Amino acid sequence: MKNNKYFFAVDLGATSGRTIIGSLSDGKISLEELTRFDNAIIETSGHFYWDIYALYNEIIKGLKLSVQKGIEITSMGIDTWGVDFVCIGADGAILRNPLAYRDPHTVGIQEKFFKKVKKEDVYNITGIQFMDLNSLFQLFAMKEHGDTALQNAEKVLFIPDALSYMLTEKMVCEYTIASTSQILDPRTKKLDEKLLASVGLSRHRFGHMINPSTVIAPLSNEVQKMTGLGAVPVIAVAGHDTASAVAAVPAKNENFAFLSSGTWSLMGIETKNAIINNLSYLRNFTNEGGIEGTTRFLKNICGMWLLERCRKEWTDAPKSYNELFNEAMNTPEFQSIINPDDKMFANPPIMQDAIQEYCRQTGQHVPQGYAEIVRCIFESLALRYKQVFGFIREMASFEIDVLHIIGGGSRNEYLNQFTADAIGIEVLAGPQEGTAIGNIMLQAKAAGEVSDIWQMRKIIYNSIELKKFIPKDTKKWNDAYERYLKIVTNKK
Secondary structure, three states, X not given: OOOOOEXXXXXXXXXXXXXXXXXXXXXXXXXXXXXXXEOOOEEEOOEEEOOHHHHHHHHHHHHHHHHHOOOOEEEEEEEEOOOXXXXXXXXXXXXXXXXXXXXXXXXXXXXXXXXXXXXHHHHHHHOOOOOOOOHHHHHXXXXXXXXXXXXXXXXXEEHHHHHHHHHHOOOEXXXXXXXXXXXXXXXXXXXXXXXHHHOOOOHHHOOEEEOOOEEEEEOOHHHHHHHOOOOOEEEEOOOEHHHHHHHOOOOOOOOEXXXXXXXXXXXXXXXXXXXXXXXXXXXXXXXXEOHHHOEEEEEEEEOOHHHHHHHHHOOOOOOOHHHHHHHHHOOOOOOOOOOOOOHHHOOOOOHHHHHHHHHXXXXXXXXXXXXXXXXXXXXXXXXXXXXXXXXXXXXXXXXXXXXEEEOHHHHOHHHHHHHHHHHOOOEEEOOOOHHHHHHHXXXXXXXXXXXXHHHHHHHHHHHOOOEEEOOXXXXXXXXXXXXXXXXXXXXX
């Protein structure tokens, strides 16, 4: 495999974004980060928005830098967080910056929607976990509130598709990102007409459905002039960042679970078919599109959002993660336990206050200072992982031998060890850059450099150093888990 193809990956998370160059050589992948930038939510007039133009501008900056470095790009691809979307007018213009999934306009909207379509029917069609932020409920809230952008929308494009459109002038609907919407049927792999009608839309409002590793179009003449590039093809990778990340799990066989650890923690398994039944409905699990026809059967768990919000609030805490975590580990264990997915933590004014109030309401030690709060967050996340992992084992059709932790959270050795201790199986951590690697590998597949997902995973396995965590202190964690269940149940 000659080192003559370079792939430009745009990886956009809910707090930051990056542009990265990836290349393949001698059966291994290498990465070079070009740019890194903030992705800040704009709060104005009682709403929260993403700045789609700022994100576009950062992509252009990254492309220009690649030209300055003399890198000949083979293709480029974009992955982002899920559910959010952009409204496009009849003249092809963006009608407004898109609302962010944390916008409060969806609070209480599910109850109103279920008077229109039964909750059970929605799940039976989509197999998607119920969350206020899902595109279905965002669209319904916008319709109910008379949102003028939606009223005047000729097309609705999910975020990676909207950015690809800005670069190519071609509108598509990439499968994995569409699958996060709670409008798509994973059996037919099509947007459901009944659910679309429930929010006043029809299928023609969305782009043509395409699968990962499909060429969308070359960069527009405008972008070519701005960047100095030629007609570089834009590839639809797995547009949902978790789908790209799971594509990069360096598994040797199918008997694995994954934990994509970042702002959100997403725990699940990869299956050939969607799992939609009474138990998955009761457990509120989701079926999202994967690559090569697979389904990601998973549950969204509040992840590093808790810690990052607290870090922004603290004025006395160490800036260094290592120093902060070391101080946390010097505090007593299991003093305070929370349910990371409690609604109190969705978007509170002050996260530290919300954590302390939760502990106060549940009759526990109220954590004081940053060290105790960090320990509380880590232990609580590991216990929540144990609970969700137990649910997955109930519904999986195969034995799970290992948990792969991917994403930025794979660097958190304390939390990784806690997770192994709590769930009781081997944990393998890495790659940290899973999303970007998956993005690049799907471009490489489009370019004919790799043939399928297992060849991709073999290359990734040979390219990185995995860190292994073996369970210990099992009884202690089992005892803590019993306490966790009581606290969570009583809080409800």
